[in-house]
Amino acid sequence: MGNSVVFITGASKGIGLAVATALLAQSHNVASYARTVTPELQALQDQYPQHLLTISGDVTDPAASSAAVTQAYKHFGRLDSLVLNVGIPAMGSTADTPVEEWRSVFEINVFSMIPTLNAALPLLRMVETGRILFTSSHTGVIPFPGLSATSASKAAVNSLARSIAVEEPNIITLAVHPGVVPTPGLATCISTAPPDVASVLRAGLDAPRGATGPTAVNDAAFVGKRFAWLAVNAPKSVSGRFFCHDEDEIVHLTDA
Numbered sequence: 001m002g003n004s005v006v007f008i009t010g011a012s013k014g015i016g017l018a019v020a021t022a023l024l025a026q027s028h029n030v031a032s033y034a035r036t037v038t039p040e041l042q043a044l045q046d047q048y049p050q051h052l053l054t055i056s057g058d059v060t061d062p063a064a065s066s067a068a069v070t071q072a073y074k075h076f077g078r079l080d081s082l083v084l085n086v087g088i089p090a091m092g093s094t095a096d097t098p099v100e101e102w103r104s105v106f107e108i109n110v111f112s113m114i115p116t117l118n119a120a121l122p123l124l125r126m127v128e129t130g131r132i133l134f135t136s137s138h139t140g141v142i143p144f145p146g147l148s149a150t151s152a153s154k155a156a157v158n159s160l161a162r163s164i165a166v167e168e169p170n171i172i173t174l175a176v177h178p179g180v181v182p183t184p185g186l187a188t189c190i191s192t193a194p195p196d197v198a199s200v201l202r203a204g205l206d207a208p209r210g211a212t213g214p215t216a217v218n219d220a221a222f223v224g225k226r227f228a229w230l231a232v233n234a235p236k237s238v239s240g241r242f243f244c245h246d247e248d249e250i251v252h253l254t255d256a
């Protein structure tokens with residue numbers, strides 16, 4: 001239990017909402033940054049009015065993202081952790097994906113993080129141990145047919161985590177794959193996938209919960225608890241690294 005201040009991008013639904021929920025349940029403070037206030041996020045706001053600050057904005061707006069970090073810092077008086085969670089999938093093989101789509105994936109999955117990092121890094125240096133958790137994907141290290149732009153963007157995210165870990169020795173920085181998590185984002189991914197890929201994804205979702213490995217399906221609440229723990233407790237030994245949330249090293253830490 002604690003009172004860390006965590007800024008989360010994309011906490012209005014899906015994995016980000018689950019991370020916010022887990023942190024708030026443990027008395028941490030959360031600044032949520034997303035374009036919309038969903039009914040689920042509003043319910044959290046009503047439940048934790050003192051501990052949740054909801055800021056509406058688009059991660060592709062650099063000034064708004066930077067201002068959101070400053071607003072969170074002024075509101076809570078400190079910043080301990082950043083969870084850079086917004087990411088979109090783009091279904092399409094390299095041969096079929098025009099450069100404009102590659103640019104829009106990289107804009108959201110990679111470049112949008114920079115203004116937030118620019119604003120947050122000086123604040124994270126001010127606390128004894130700042131932390132940054134990137135929501136990554138195993139597609140950044142394992143190829144998946146029809147996801148080349150997304151995969152390349154997540155590889156860039158993993159690289160960014162590695163670079164910050166050496167640039168900022170007092171800020172623990174890591175990238176984590178959440179596994180396959182039924183979320184609005186995954187539903188969009190399936191609905192826009194070519195039929196053969198969509199049927200593989202749908203079949204995977206029917207698999208029983210509780211399996212492990214990068215393609216294992218787990219509910220957002222389960223994954224959100226692990227992410228929440230890492231966002232406020234990740235030790236120095238994991239800084240700069242990429243993990244799947246259910247790798248032994250992570251499970252050993254978070255479930256201890």
Ligand SMILES: NC(=O)c1ccc[n+]([C@@H]2O[C@H](COP(=O)([O-])OP(=O)(O)OC[C@H]3O[C@@H](n4cnc5c(N)ncnc54)[C@H](OP(=O)(O)O)[C@@H]3O)[C@@H](O)[C@H]2O)c1
Pocket residue numbers: 009010011012013014015016017033034035036037057058059060085086087088089108135136137138177178179180181182183184185186
């Ligand atoms: N679900 C999976 O199986 C899975 C697997 C591997 C990796 N991931 C990664 O996990 C992360 C979260 O995925 P998810 O499945 O939870 O996605 P999701 O259900 O689509 O939720 C995405 C969140 O990001 C916000 N968002 C999207 N675009 C935004 C923008 N331009 N500005 C501000 N906020 C924006 C959305 O809120 P608003 O719409 O309100 O703005 C929402 O809160 C992503 O990085 C994804 O790549 C997910």
